[in-house]
Amino acid sequence: MPQALIVYSTRTGETRNIAELIAEGLRFSAVEVTLKDVTEIKRETELAGFDIYVFGSSTYHGEMMDRMKTFLFLAERAELKGKIGGAFGSFGWSGEAAERIFNTMKNIYGMDMVSSPLMLKFSSIDGGIKVAQAYGKELAGKAV
Numbered sequence: 001m002p003q004a005l006i007v008y009s010t011r012t013g014e015t016r017n018i019a020e021l022i023a024e025g026l027r028f029s030a031v032e033v034t035l036k037d038v039t040e041i042k043r044e045t046e047l048a049g050f051d052i053y054v055f056g057s058s059t060y061h062g063e064m065m066d067r068m069k070t071f072l073f074l075a076e077r078a079e080l081k082g083k084i085g086g087a088f089g090s091f092g093w094s095g096e097a098a099e100r101i102f103n104t105m106k107n108i109y110g111m112d113m114v115s116s117p118l119m120l121k122f123s124s125i126d127g128g129i130k131v132a133q134a135y136g137k138e139l140a141g142k143a144v
C-alpha cells in the first residue's frame, strides 16, 4: 500500500480542514496517510519512507507562514527527488503560499508534481470538499 505524508501549517484551522479532505481522497484510493502539523516535524529523517508528499500553508501578507518556510529548508535535506508531490493552502484573495510551496517542491527538490497546486478559500464552500478529495485521488493516481 502506498504511503503519503501530508504536512500543513495553519492559523485558524482552514488549511488543516483541506489537509484532512485530501487525506480522505487518498484513503479512498487505498493510500495510507500520515497527517502532521508542521510544528510536529523536527528532523528531515521524519520525512523518509513515503511515496507521496503533500505540503500546505495558508497565505498571510502575500506569503506562506514562517513555520512552513523553515520546514521547506528542512525538507530540502530529505532527498525527495522523483517522489510524487502536491501543495495546497487556504487563502482569502491572493493565495501565494500554495504556488510557492508547489514551485519549491518542483524546482528545488525535483519532485514529480501533480498538475497544479490546490488553492481553496474555505473547504466548506463552492464544492471545496469534493475538490480537495479529488486532489487526494489525483495524487493517489500517480502512485499506481
Ligand SMILES: Cc1cc2nc3c(=O)[nH]c(=O)nc-3n(C[C@H](O)[C@H](O)[C@H](O)COP(=O)(O)O)c2cc1C
Binding pocket: 009, 010, 011, 012, 013, 014, 015, 016, 057, 058, 059, 060, 061, 062, 063, 090, 091, 092, 093, 094, 095, 096, 121
Ligand atoms: C492579517 C491577515 C493577512 C492575510 N493576508 C492574506 C494575503 O495576503 N493573501 C490572501 O490570499 N489571504 C490573506 N489572508 C486570509 C487568510 O489566508 C485566510 O483567512 C485563510 O483561510 C486562513 O487559513 P488558515 O486558518 O489555514 O491559517 C490574511 C488573513 C489575515 C488575518
